[in-house]
Amino acid sequence: MPIRHKAAEIPTSYATCSIGYRESHTLPLKLKAIADAGFDAVELSMPDILAYGKMLNGTEPDPTDYDTLVEIGTAIKGQMVEHGLEVMMLQPFANFEGWPKGSPEREDAFARARGWMRVMEAVGTDLLQVGSSDAPGIAGASFDDMAADLAELADLLAAKGFRVAYENWCWATRAPAWKDVWDLVQKADRPNLGLCLDTFQSGGGEWADPTTRTGLVEAEVVGGGAGTDEGEGEGAGAGEGETRRPMYRAQVEQRWSESLAELVVTVPAAKIFLLQISDAYKMDPPLADEVDAESGLRPRGQWSHDHRPLPYDGGYLPVREFLNAVLDTGFRGYLSMEVFDPKGQERRYPDMGAYAKKAMDGLEKLLVA
16 A cells, blocks of 8 residues: 655555565465555566466476566466556666677667566566666766667667666666766656666665775775766776775765755656665675675675665665655655565564565655654
8 A cells, every 4th residue: 555655645566576585485475475564566576477487387487488478477467466466667677788789788688678578568567677787798888878778778668658767776887876877867868768766776886885894985986987988887996097085974974965965956756767665784794895706796786685674674774865865856656665685584574474564664664754
């Protein structure tokens, strides 16, 4: 059910990838927990579609077998009706933009897009989440080329009446900050292309750092950097011609406040398609400031994958500050819980129902102002 906030009813959603941690936590059980906690909708994740396909057919489908995925999606749509839920968005569509024209990677990206559109139609959603690419191979891509890719994708989806929600991933190669994805959305200039903002991706990128003892950003890249075509972006670290200089708590807080104020006055509410909510644990000991050999993830990617609890559940990010800034734009769309805390969930909650209820309680608490 929507949450009352001042004079508005704000709809709520929960990402299916953000609840359950065992194979026995099947999609139907996840949906029951989410619905019983009072959520209006879900972000449906492709891994959950594949897992449900294995549950139905005994083997996990090939992620490029779109005929089979459409059949599974149709069955999932029936589950949504049974539980009184909507599919607000299909996610996560990754490593799409920035590949050289004519490259196999670019051809694959658009082939996947066409396949995912079929799945969107089957499950009954009009919104596709695209995360800013963390592929090392796009380090030299210009923002103009990336925006052109997004515009082409938006045009492809527009033929079906579908929309694209572009999200900054704070470890991304070229667009790790909300300002970067907003710049790209403006350059692409399509009515069905907007933002997926996220409390973790912005707070965890601009304010916090899992590799430092304090848990805060302690250095900034100068001489280029995110949001320009001269540098590789913060997600990739300092590039050629760039240096890093120390920052202190007061500077971090000042820059964070300025970023939130800029968001309020520059991003129209209509261009924010949803806000994802999660917190993050302060890492003790800090993560090594290097790419993980096993996963290939940069430190913030590792942090995102396993250390994002529910709000008011042990994290330390300025979640409410970012939420308030987004609300100050006039946004009253979906607030969607997207957390990744399998160990915390297993240790502190008896079942998925209790966890989903804690998530709803956290959303309600955040909106008390």
